[in-house]
Amino acid sequence: MALPTQKRSKSRKKVKQYKNRLKSKILSICPQCKKPLLSHHACPNCGKYSNREIFQPRADKKKRKEEIKKAKEK
Numbered sequence: 047m048a049l050p051t052q053k054r055s056k057s058r059k060k061v062k063q064y065k066n067r068l069k070s071k072i073l074s075i076c077p078q079c080k081k082p083l084l085s086h087h088a089c090p091n092c093g094k095y096s097n098r099e100i101f102q103p104r105a106d107k108k109k110r111k112e113e114i115k116k117a118k119e120k
């Protein structure tokens with residue numbers, strides 16, 4: 047079985063990992079809201095995938111907290 051001729055140092059390994067992380071992900075554009083999104087994923091902004099609604103996009107955190115407070119008061 048083939049073996050590496052030299053040990054790869056921790057530093058070299060980490061430099062390579064860092065460079066791999068820098069490579070940008072391939073993005074496409076949402077046809078509904080024109081925002082960048084990962085291909086084959088539902089849009090996180092409008093919650094749609096191929097003109098079908100997959101999920102309701104989350105409102106702002108402050109709005110959600112207010113809604114929860116109102117619901118508890120009732």
Ligand SMILES: [Zn+2]
Pocket residue numbers: 076077078079080081089090091092093094
């Ligand atoms: Zn969208």
